[in-house]
Every structure is written in structure tokens, then in C-alpha cells.
Amino acid sequence: DIQMTQSPAFLSASLGETVSIECLASEDIYSYLAWYQQKPGKSPQLLIYAANRLQDGVPSRFSGSGSGTQYLLKISGMQPEDEGDYFCLQGSKWLTLGSGTKLEIK
Amino acid sequence: EVQLVESGGGVVQPGGSLKLSCLASGFSFSNYGMNWIRRAPGKGLEWVASISSSSTYIYYGDTVKGRFTISRDNGKNTLYLQMTSLKSEDTALYYCAKTLSYYFDYWGQGVMVSVSS
Numbered sequence A: 001d002i003q004m005t006q007s008p009a010f011l012s013a014s015l016g017e018t019v020s021i022e023c024l025a026s027e028d029i030y031s032y033l034a035w036y037q038q039k040p041g042k043s044p045q046l047l048i049y050a051a052n053r054l055q056d057g058v059p060s061r062f063s064g065s066g067s068g069t070q071y072l073l074k075i076s077g078m079q080p081e082d083e084g085d086y087f088c089l090q091g092s093k094w095l096t097l098g099s100g101t102k103l104e105i106k
Numbered sequence B: 001e002v003q004l005v006e007s008g009g010g011v012v013q014p015g016g017s018l019k020l021s022c023l024a025s026g027f028s029f030s031n032y033g034m035n036w037i038r039r040a041p042g043k044g045l046e047w048v049a050s051i052s053s054s055s056t057y058i059y060y061g062d063t064v065k066g067r068f069t070i071s072r073d074n075g076k077n078t079l080y081l082q083m084t085s086l087k088s089e090d091t092a093l094y095y096c097a098k099t100l101s102y103y104f105d106y107w108g109q110g111v112m113v114s115v116s117s
Helices: none
Strands: A004-007 A010-013 A018-025 A033-038 A045-049 A062-067 A070-076 A084-090 A101-105 B003-007 B010-012 B018-025 B034-039 B045-051 B058-060 B068-073 B078-083 B092-100 B103-107 B111-115
Touching (some): A004 A084, A018 A084, A018 A101, A045 B103, B003 B092, B018 B092, B018 B111, B034 B068, B034 B078, B034 B103, B045 B068, B058 B068, B078 B092
Antiparallel strands (some): A004 A018, A033 A045, A062 A070, A084 A101, B018 B078, B045 B058, B092 B103
16 A cells, blocks of 8 residues: 655744645655645645646645655745645555644744 | 535444445536545544445445445435444544545535444
């Protein structure tokens, strides 16, 4: 099974700061990667798919990059509404989710 | 608007059974694969099971294989998860999610299952 190692587990950022979250796959996942945001009590929302494609309606400050085994989610200019949990999903071989990153405002 | 509403959760004793439902609306249910994903308290998300649009293809995660059964009724726009031989480690918030390609584009709010004596 493909393992997804997500880091950091916790992140604190100031408003306007650029933050990055990483997911590292145990083998090549050929960009079959999606990123999600989840706020307390809410269902997860899709942000990025195919490693770097922005889902309709998602603000352009969110971006994804990476290839092979290493993938990044970047938020360019932290906003108050960006607080929440973020996780990745690989779909190259079966389905594996990252362990999650809790993002808070400093 | 796509809506996925889970139901059927509750408290059950170890070894017991429970059946979850997910009522879908806002899209052509019969055209899309569906999934169950769970989050145990204090843990990360775990994919549980997937079913293709016409139920031809069904897949399970290793931890539930042989105990859980995913199914769907396209006439009722409803996804199911029959859970048997439940263990304490099955305690979790269970989400249903719609498939788009290899990922999930919409998720429900989740339904809680607690396995406890």
C-alpha cells in the first residue's frame, strides 16, 4: 500500500503569510493527488486535484505543485477563513489519505 | 446543489451490526461512484470502501474487508454501508463521498458510530 506522510501536523501563521504543507508518498503517485480543507463541524472541501488544478470556486491564493513522490499545497497570503484542517489524498494505487495539518492564525 | 446526508449511526456493542445510509441529491447519482471514509477520534482519515456507479466494481480497505459491505440503490439515490462484527476500533465519524475520477469532489457531514459495551 502507498503511504502518505503529511507535514507539518500543526502550523501557525500570521495573516498575509505564505504557508506550505507537504505530502510525501512512499512511491511515485504520478500526480494523482488532491488537497482538501476541513473546518470544524463541516465536511471536507476539495481545493486542488491532479496535484495542481484548482477546483472551481477556490480562491487563487491556494496552489498545488509537485510530482513523483513529493507534493506541496501553498497558501499565498493567509486569510482568517483559511483556518482549519488540511489533508491530501492519493489515488494512484487504491486510496490513501494524509494524516492532516491543523492550520491556525498566529 | 450536491447534497449527501448520512444516517443510521449510533451506539452498538462489540460484535454487533449497523447499517449506514447516505441519501444523495443534486446530481445524477447513478452516474457516479461513491465511497465511505471514516475518521476515528484523534486519528486521521481512513478510506473504507468504494463502489462504482452500477455496482460492478467494489473495493474495501484491509481493516474492514470481510466485515463491511458497501451497496447502493440507484432508484433511491442511496448509498449503504452494512457493518458487521463491529470492533471498538471501528468507532469513528463515517462520511460518504462522491467520486470524480480518482478523488472525492463532495462529502457529506458525517454520521457517528460508537462501538462500546
